Amino acid sequence: PLVSMKEMMEKGKENGYAIGQFNLNNLEYAQAILQAAEEEKSPVILGVSEGAGKYMGGFKVVVAMVKALMEEYGTTVPVAIHLDHGSSFEKCAQAIHAGFTSVMIDGSHHPIEQNIEMTKKVVELAHIHGVSVEAEVGTVGGEEDGVIGGIQYADLEECKQLVEQTGVDCLAPALGSVHGPYQGEPNLGFKEMEEILNVVNVPLVLHGGTGIPLKDIQKAVSLGTAKINVNTENQIAQAKAVRKALDEKPELYDPRKYLGPGTEAIKQTVIGKMREFGSSNQA
Ligand code: G3H
């Protein structure tokens, strides 16, 4: 069933595992991720950025596509459709009205007072609709939808204020993670993560899940991270498989023949992540 992220994340935090957010880029991603979740008996979050939503034809198209696939597949595991890095109240409202079950309001590029104000407004609307809300404090490094930002660690006091004043369901404190591949090993602020978890009672979210080693995943999950976002790793796996298929048979032109291997590569990548995050067999 289509549900918000609230219950799945709380169960994850309580029982020591994290739910993966895997971003959608087109139909094939939705197919691969829903199939992986059902096979693994894992709850799953389908992330949709504003740019990817637009690419797929709009939020309503995404919701209709996911609902139809779930019906065709007879999906039994909990699935959330989540707006990733929502930039404004208006975009979040648009997603909620299109049928998204969860939204992220990313006010992290604004001063904290403004971030809190935006987040509060989104929470008010979202909770009326039974939709969960994620907020961000500090900034994740790397590129997201063409916007490049430097890493800025989340401030403990700001995290506390934001959670207390807004009633958000989960918090993404930026602690050294990066969108896209890491240059060398990631250097995550686990000490800060622990301090934040001591003052906020909501599950934490880890962005930039691509390329984080298993030991760091396990550490973050053991501290109370209940959601981990992955996008680039699936894109790399898909691109590699499609490239291989086209290189091996330059005469190929039927998309089913060269995109099919890409879809399978996404599915296997997602299955691997679900096992690492511990969410397999938790649905
Ligand atoms: O919000 C989406 C993510 O944080 C994905 O990061 O592309 O580095 O896996 P990634």
Ligand code: ZN
């Ligand atoms: Zn992110």
